[in-house]
């Protein structure tokens with residue numbers, strides 16, 4: 602792989618105060634796809650820099666763009682690992698299919714990513730709750746104005762040392778159930794990790810923030826009766842001791858942390874149900890004292906406790922607004938496996954060599 606190094610490395614930020622997605626490493630990966638040149642070209646590592654794109658670049662107009670999020674860690678022996686990276690590229694290829702984009706060769710991008718992470722290993726923070734966030738993304742790069750799939754794509758990976766996704770860290774989040782706007786519906790792009798899903802969530806998110814909430818809990822697009830996800834996280838409820846999450850119906854992101862949480866819980870004897878969960882059921886469980894805990898899962902969010910849920914005029918305060926026992930245990934398990942503090946019986950940890 603061709604590697605062009607920066608002349609001088611940037612000064613690293615304060616790793617004890619990173620926030621999320623504010624700093625970027627010295628290098629990035631780029632790989633171009635061009636139908637007329639036989640498809641994907643060789644990946645390249647280059648200095649982190651702006652792209653030069655045409656004002657007629659189709660994805661600026663029609664949003665043909667997808668992305669992923671995963672993390673790398675460094676243990677006290679200096680060994681570098683990534684968490685389930687192959688699953689991210691499998692999902693990226695599914696998103697590519699939905700958006701009429703070129704699929705990547707997973708072995709090629711995984712090898713190139715490993716080289717990039719190895720090159721940037723001094724950027725991997727090691728304090729508890731920190732990691733190197735990896736953002737693979739791809740967009741249609743052909744210049745045209747008609748509405749049709751691009752014949753050129755740019756695939757890239759950038760890296761960002763991060764702390765907690767939420768400014769308040771592991772403090773429970775406050776959600777408001779969105780019953781006006783819709784994030785996704787059956788047959789739409791909800792399951793794909795595509796730009797448009799996030800753009801479409803912004804207005805509801807801004808209105809929620811103005812009212813003092815952190816995030817929006819989305820309902821299904823058809824009936825607005827069933828809880829789906831939070832946009833930046835999949836959503837779990839512990840109802841009467843049973844861990845429940847919305848079933849994957851094509852409108853909900855196939856979260857890799859969601860899947861990891863389900864597998865860890867089941868392996869440890871917890872009852873987990875993937876099914877339709879109506880907001881009426883959540884409210885009824887709360888009123889009957891059976892809504893034990895609520896939490897979200899995501900690469901960026903990891904396992905995030907939910908303290909309150911506002912639905913219409915009602916505020917559900919869960920576990921007295923504190924992180925629940927199962928949530929805390931799951932956070933420790935997932936981050937333990939990710940950082941090699943705990944054994945990995947699932948084979949999820951990928952060693953960068």
Ligand code: COI
Nearest residue numbers: 670671833899900901902
């Ligand atoms: C992730 O969890 O990696 C995501 O892509 C969610 C995004 C809102 C940061």
